[in-house]
Amino acid sequence: MAQTSSIDQLMQQIADEYESLSRQLKLIAKHIEQHRSSLMLERISDIASACQVQPSAIVRFAQRFGFSGFSEMQDVFRQAYTDQARAAPNYRQRIRKLISTRDGKVGTGELTREFIGASRSGLDELAAGLDDEQLEAAVILLQQADNIYVVGVRRAFPVASYIAYALQHTSKRAHLVTGLGGGHRDQMRSVRAGDVAIAISFAPYGKETLECARMAHDNGARVLVITDSKLAPLARTADALLTVAEGSAFAFRSLTSTICLCQALFIALAYRLEIDIEEIGAQPVD
Known part of the structure; x- marks a missing residue:
């Protein structure tokens, strides 16, 4: 198990070593930093596709920071964000669902409420991650x-x-x-x-x-x-x-x-x- 037992410690370790990472590992690091709250839900293939790297690169990244593999690293995020994920909806998924399930045009009021909801979600993340x-x-x-x-x-x-x-x-x-x-x-x-x-x-x-x-x-x-x-x-x-x-x-x-x-x-x-x-x-x- 990695010595970095918390998300903040892990992200600080990644930031400290960022300049020494390869181009592929830098892409993975940025993805993890920007999607930390949803990482527990992502498959290794999803992350690899988003970063345009091979799944083996994700495994190398996890091992670089002391984990046996991707699953063990993902567990750290799962333990930290499970309660938050239950409380807060995924607005990206909601918006995609909204668009795909509407036969006609989205109403102005509905669109506005979705944008307000996304902004509220951002405020919740700001409060939770405030340093x-x-x-x-x-x-x-x-x-x-x-x-x-x-x-x-x-x-x-x-x-x-x-x-x-x-x-x-x-x-x-x-x-x-x-x-x-x-x-x-x-x-x-x-x-x-x-x-x-x-x-x-x-x-x-x-x-x-x-x-x-x-x-x-x-x-x-x-x-x-x-x-x-x-x-x-x-x-x-x-x-x-x-x-x-x-x-x-x-x-x-x-x-x-x-x-x-x-x-x-x-x-x-x-x-x-x-x-x-x-x-x-x-x-x-x-």
Whole structure:
């Protein structure tokens, strides 16, 4: 039996060894990270097909991390997620069933409820997998920052825009890196030690965001990463890492969980800053 007795320990071990894995094993690692809650239901052939590898590669992956084979590794996920799976429906299966069993068009109200349901499922996963230690580290980074640079492109841009807007309601100097005219690097040129860059990106991951995160790291700034996997390219530059997996319906991924996480992060920061102000104000004046 593997020494990693919990899902979190196993995923951390996979993240630590990710760079040394072969291309095929990296594909399997990403699949496991993104489908951990449903892995107990998947056959080895299903995973192999999704990763476009041979089933023997799945066995090699399990053995790489101390298991005798796929079944023993799957048991770890089965023990961890059986109760959760009973409580929460699989929305992907429900949506596919909805489409296949309808003779006519899906009603707007029904479609909307399915999307709301998928978003709710994503929020449940966010709550269940929230890393309190990393969330606390993220708040401390922002609390101590001189300047905060926020970068996200394409689907992540609305999230970056919201964070920058929220931070403007604090005493922190916040800068939204818009990349107008292709100027991402130019807008990051003044980042330095004492600053924090918030980098937000989801698969297939924006190269501009990765470049900005690396630039911040190279210049001595700290990096807070919000992404969908501990194995994401941005994770390697992170001083604090927050992961969020969104629910999806009809091939559209929601932003509900990500916005919720960012709002909670801002509220925690604002609360911390207010405490600091009260403590300073409560000190006796000589």
